[in-house]
Amino acid sequence: MIRCQALRWGAPGQPLTPPVDFELSTGSLTAVIGANGSGKSSLLKVIAGLQKPLTGKIFHDVPHKGSLSFLPQQQHLDRQFPISLQELVAAGFWGSKQSPNLRNQRLKTALEDWCLSGLERRPLMALSGGELQRALLARMSLAQTPLLLLDEPHAALDELGKRCSGNTSTHGTPKAERWSSYAMTWPLFANTSHTHC
Amino acid sequence: MLSAAQLWQPFHEFVFMHRALLGGLVLACSTAPLGVFLILRRMSLIGDAVAHGILPGAALGFWFAGLSLPALTFGGLGAGLSMAGLAAWITRRTGLREDASLAAIYPISLASGVLILGIAGKRLDLLHLLFGSALAVDGPTLNGMLWVSGFSLIAMALIYKPLLLDTLDPLFLQTVSRLGALAHGVFLTLVVLNLVIGFQAIGALMVVGLMMLPAAASRFWSRRLPVLIAIAAMLGCLSVWLGLLLSFFHSLPSGPAIVLVAGGFYLLSVVFGPVHGLLRRPPLFTSQ
Numbered sequence: 001m002i003r004c005q006a007l008r009w010g011a012p013g014q015p016l017t018p019p020v021d022f023e024l025s026t027g028s029l030t031a032v033i034g035a036n037g038s039g040k041s042s043l044l045k046v047i048a049g050l051q052k053p054l055t056g057k058i059f060h061d062v063p064h065k066g067s068l069s070f071l072p073q074q075q076h077l078d079r080q081f082p083i084s085l086q087e088l089v090a091a092g093f094w095g096s097k098q099s100p101n102l103r104n105q106r107l108k109t110a111l112e113d114w115c116l117s118g119l120e121r122r123p124l125m126a127l128s129g130g131e132l133q134r135a136l137l138a139r140m141s142l143a144q145t146p147l148l149l150l151d152e153p154h155a156a157l158d159e160l161g162k163r164c165s166g167n168t169s170t171h172g173t174p175k176a177e178r179w180s181s182y183a184m185t186w187p188l189f190a191n192t193s194h195t196h197c
Numbered sequence: 198m199l200s201a202a203q204l205w206q207p208f209h210e211f212v213f214m215h216r217a218l219l220g221g222l223v224l225a226c227s228t229a230p231l232g233v234f235l236i237l238r239r240m241s242l243i244g245d246a247v248a249h250g251i252l253p254g255a256a257l258g259f260w261f262a263g264l265s266l267p268a269l270t271f272g273g274l275g276a277g278l279s280m281a282g283l284a285a286w287i288t289r290r291t292g293l294r295e296d297a298s299l300a301a302i303y304p305i306s307l308a309s310g311v312l313i314l315g316i317a318g319k320r321l322d323l324l325h326l327l328f329g330s331a332l333a334v335d336g337p338t339l340n341g342m343l344w345v346s347g348f349s350l351i352a353m354a355l356i357y358k359p360l361l362l363d364t365l366d367p368l369f370l371q372t373v374s375r376l377g378a379l380a381h382g383v384f385l386t387l388v389v390l391n392l393v394i395g396f397q398a399i400g401a402l403m404v405v406g407l408m409m410l411p412a413a414a415s416r417f418w419s420r421r422l423p424v425l426i427a428i429a430a431m432l433g434c435l436s437v438w439l440g441l442l443l444s445f446f447h448s449l450p451s452g453p454a455i456v457l458v459a460g461g462f463y464l465l466s467v468v469f470g471p472v473h474g475l476l477r478r479p480p481l482f483t484s485q
Contacts, residue, residue, distance in 0.1 A: 048372060070372050081237065081365050082422045091362055094373045123420045143373065 001026045001147065002047065007056035009046045010039055015054050026061075026146075041073050044149045068147040069140045073155065077132070079125050085135050086111070086120040092142030106142060114138040129156040207445045216334045217441055217451065220342040220398050225407060225433030227346035228391050230353045230426045232412030234384065238364050241413075242296055243281065243385075244405040246303040247392050250280030251401055252310030260317040266337050270393055277389035280306050285385065334398045345394040349387045356380040361422070399452040406456035407433055414463040417470025432462050 002024040010016035016039035024030055032040045045051040047058060048070040060067075089110065093103055111117050114134040124132065133156040140148065207214045235241055254276025255269045262268030284298045334342070353360075359376040362369065370377040388408075395404030411432035415425045440455030468475050 050368065050371065068372055070368060072368055076368065077366060078237070082420045082425055083361075083365060084421075088365070091366075091369065094362070094370075125420075139369075145373075 001028075001061050003059040004047075005057045005059070007046070007058065008054045009042050009051070010054060012054070016042065019056060024147075041151050044070065044151050048149050067145050068149060069143050069145045070149045071136055071140060071151060071153055073151040077124065079127075081124055083124060084120065085116065085122050085124070085127060085131075088124065089116070089135050089139045089142065092139035094143070096142075096144075110138045110141050113141070130158055133157060203446070204442065207442065213334070214441065214445060216336075216339045217398070218438065220334045220339050221407075221437030221441065221455065222434050223342055223346035224391065224395050224398065224404070225411070225437050226430045227349045227353075228395070228404070228408040229411060229415075229430035229433050231349070231384070231388050231391060232408040233415065233422070233426050233429050234360060234364065235388065235409070236412050236416065240295060241409060243284075243299055244388065244392065244408050245402075246284065246299040247277045247281050247389050248396065248401040248405045249303040249310070250306040251277040251389075251393055251396055253306050253313055254310075255396070256310045256313040256317065260313060266341065266397070269397060270341065273393040273396065274389060276306065277393055278386060281385045281389055285381075338394075338397055342394050342398065345390055349391055352383060352387055356383050360384055399455060403452035403456050406459060407436065410456065410459035410463045411436065414459075414466035414470075417466040417472050417474050420472055432459065436462060 004020065004022050006019040006021060008015040008017060008019050032043060034040050042051060046053050048068060049058075050070070086107070090103075090107055092110075093107075096103070098106070111120065114137055116131070116134055116138060119127070119131060127135065133153070137153065208218050209215070232244075235243060251273040254272035254274070256272070257276070258265075258268035258270075258272025280302050284295070284302045287293055287298045288295045356376075356379075359370065359374065359380040363377040363380050367377055391408070392401065392404055395401075395407065398404070399407065411429040412425075414432055415428035418428050419425050436455050436459035440458040441451060443449055443458065444451040444454040466474065469477075471477055
């Protein structure tokens with residue numbers, strides 16, 4: 001699905017890795033593990049096309065727009081924005097040609113799956129970091145893109161939130177069917193404890 | 198004290214008041230959504246920058262064609278668009294912050310405008326250009342205002358959704374659609390268009406006030422975007438109407454009168470507005 005050739009990335013003049021070749025095949029789940037500053041998030045941005053690689057090429061099997069979802073790491077949203085949680089989640093329907101009825105149904109299911117029922121009309125300002133993160137994940141689940149790029153998706157989630165994300169993969173529409181490829185970053189805690197020793 | 202009849206009578210009796218009111222009202226309606234989105238996009242200062250940017254174009258138009266509506270309009274439009282475009286281009290290409298790139302562009306345009314007026318030799322009243330006179334709205338200008346307002350309201354309705362997403366979460370929109378940059382471009386064009394048509398009626402700097410003050414005030418009244426826009430439009434219309442009456446009965450310059458009424462609404466909203474107003478204590482329980 002995605003093939004990277006001699007890929008180097010990072011700040012100009014400071015590549016983070018030697019040239020890397022790798023392939024993400026359809027239906028795979030890839031975890032990127034590394035210490036702070038090792039370039040996990042940048043790699044996802046490069047694959048998402050939001051940042052240019054220093055050298056190398058990325059080949060996509062799928063058309064670029066509308067085929068990948070990217071969940072950035074920091075909460076980059078303006079919390080004062082006058083919009084409700086439901087409107088934020090429903091943005092996942094961008095470009096979809098489904099009937100309004102089906103959309104409403106799917107929206108409701110997604111909100112339930114991510115334990116957001118009852119918060120539909122809350123403004124963004126009144127959401128916690130974890131609730132906002134779940135809303136973004138719910139939006140992503142509605143978009144039904146073949147490629148998902150998640151940057152530390154569990155960062156703000158508590159146990160309930162993590163169970164919710166478990167829900168969506170076990171019942172409802174199974175993840176594997178809908179999402180054919182899946183890459184996520186994971187901070188390497190072992191490494192940080194090394195530096196303390 | 199004004200009687201009820203006096204609130205309407207000047208607009209019935211005098212054609213110039215009638216035109217100024219109509220033009221001001223449509224302008225207030227079309228600038229309301231622009232102002233609200235400018236604030237949400239953290240681009241509140243671009244109005245000021247563009248208003249100054251219009252000056253060299255209008256000055257060139259004046260130099261070549263004299264005081265003619267099309268020359269001033271197209272000159273101002275060209276200059277305003279290229280100023281806004283240049284600033285946006287520098288930001289996108291180099292990562293220089295938007296406010297810095299605007300702050301760099303607008304003294305350049307203001308200075309070149311004044312320089313061109315100086316070279317042109319003839320005295321076009323700079324004060325008139327910057328602060329205008331609503332009472333000088335003639336037939337063609339009013340027509341222009343009606344067209345621009347109608348066009349920009351329709352265009353805003355068309356780009357509303359992509360613009361909203363591009364404002365809230367540009368990274369997300371970038372991954373699902375290419376419309377973000379287009380919506381941004383159309384939006385900037387509309388801002389310039391409204392400022393250009395407004396600068397002849399109430400002055401380049403005053404129309405910025407009419408765009409931004411009601412939008413800033415509305416933020417204290419609601420948390421929902423469509424409501425914010427409606428409130429901004431309503432406050433803008435009220436400011437135009439009351440401002441014109443003030444200027445009529447007390448022989449004040451009309452542009453500043455309108456903007457100061459809008460400024461009064463803004464200050465009242467800051468103090469009494471239910472959403473984060475100064476006097477508002479957050480409720481313990483809400484309905485949601």
